[in-house]
Amino acid sequence: MNLPENFIAQMQHILGAEYSVFAESLEQETPTTIRLNPRKKVTNEVLFDQNTEPVKWNADGRYLPQRPVFTLDPAFHAGAYYVQEASSMFVAEAIKQTLDFDKPLRVMDLCAAPGGKTTLLASLLNEKSLLVANEVIKSRVAPLKENLEKWGFPNYIVSNHDPEDMIDLEGFFDLVLTDAPCSGEGLFRKDPKARNEWSEDSVQLCSARQKRILQAAAMLVAPNGYLCYSTCTYNEKENQENAKWLTQTADFEEVKLNIPADWNITEKSFGYQFYPHKTKGEGFYLAIFRKTQGSRAEVRGKVKFNRVPQKKVELLKKWLANPEYFEFYEKPEGAIVAIPTNLTNEYSAILRVLQKRSSGFEIGQFKGEDFIPSHDLALSTAISDDLPHVDLSKEDALKFLKKEQISVENAPNGWLLARYEGLNLGFMKVIGNRMNNYLPKEWRIRMDIPE
Ligand SMILES: C[S@@+](CC[C@H](N)C(=O)[O-])C[C@H]1O[C@@H](n2cnc3c(N)ncnc32)[C@H](O)[C@@H]1O
Incomplete structure (x- = not known):
C-alpha cells in the first residue's frame, strides 16, 4: 500500500518494532461489521444466520463472513442493524463504564x-x-435524520449548528460525545481518499479544529457529567495531545477504563488506541473525561407549540404503545410532535436555543378528524403493536421499499403497516382495490432488484 512517507516515519516512531506487522495489516481486507438494534428483533433473518462472530467489546456487534448487498435486505431499511466499523463500537463500553x-x-x-x-x-x-x-454540515443532516428515524428511538432532536453556537446550553448535558473530524489515518486501509489527502499540514489543521470543538463541547457538560472524545486516527497531536490539553485548560479529569487484556486495546498516556494489527477493526482512538466543576443548567419553560386538544389526543392514543409517556403538540404547519412528559422543560430549552433543528418525534398530522401517520412513527419503537399490518415476503418487501404497488389480498380499508420478519417498513393506505404506498420518495431503493 502506498503510504505517505511522513506517515510511515510517524508510525515507525510510535510502534517501533511492531511497525512491519502494522503495515502488513493494512494490506488485509477491512472486516465487515454490523451492530444490531436491541429494540428491533428480527424473527428470521438470513444475514444473521451466517457464521457471524461477536465483537468482543460490544454485545450487539457482529463480524460478517462477507459483505452482502445491504440495500437488498429489507431488515437493513427497517433499522434492525447499522453497518458500523467494529473499533468505533467501543464507545458503548466506555460510556457504560462511566x-x-x-x-x-x-x-x-x-x-x-x-x-x-x-x-x-x-x-x-x-x-x-x-x-x-448535531451536525454542522447541512448536506449531512438528512442522512443523519434518516438513520435516526430508522433506529426508532423516539426522544431525539437533530440540529445543524456549529458547536460554538451553543453557549446558552452551558452545563446542560450529562454526556457530550465529540467524534471529531480528523486526519483519518485509521481509515487508510478502506479509504484511499484519506491516504491521498493526508499531510502534516492537514494534521495541524485538524488538531487546531479539534481543540476549538473540544472547548465548545466542554462548556456543554454538566458538573460530574462526561465528555467522550474520539477520532479515527493514530496521530498523537490529535489524540493524546488534545486530551492532555483538555485536562490542562478545562475542569476535566480523565477516566480510566477497565479493559480485558485479550481485547488488545492499547492504553496511551491519555486515552485508548485501536490498531488494526492488534484488534479486528480499523484505527480508532477514544478518551473519556469527567467534569469536576461548574454548575448544572436547570431548565424551566414551556414548549412553544400549541397543545393538541384532548378530543384529538384520544384519537392519537391507539397509534402508540405507551401514549401516557407523551404530551402532544401541534406545530404551526400541522405536524403533531410527541414529547416525553418528563422532558418538556428540556425540549423547551433545546427548541429555544437551537434555531436550526428538528422539533422531535413527529408522529403525523390531522386532516380534519383523520390522522395521517408519519414514516417516523412507522419505524419508531414507540409505535403500538396492535395496529393492522401485513406480513410481506422478501420480494414484496423490496417492492414496497422501491415504492412500487404491491397487491394485498383481503386487506381492510385504511392504514396498514407493511411488515417484514416482524419489522415495520412503512405505512400503506388501502382504499378498495387501491393501495397507496406512503414510503417517503427520498427513501426508496433506487437500484434494480435482481430476479
Ligand atoms: C468522524 S465524523 C462523525 C461520524 C459520526 N459520529 C458517526 O459515528 O457516524 C465527524 C463529523 O464532524 C463534522 N464536522 C466537520 N467540521 C466540524 C466542526 N468544525 N465542528 C463540528 N463538527 C464538524 C463532519 O461533518 C462529520 O460529520
Missing part, C-alpha cells in the same frame, strides 16, 4: 453525521432520556 443508563440522561452527539455513534447511544438510553444529534 454513566448510569438507568437514569434519565441528557446526551449530545456533537459531530453526529451519518449517525453511527448516535444510533449506538440511542441503543443505551432509556425512554426518559433525551438525545440531541
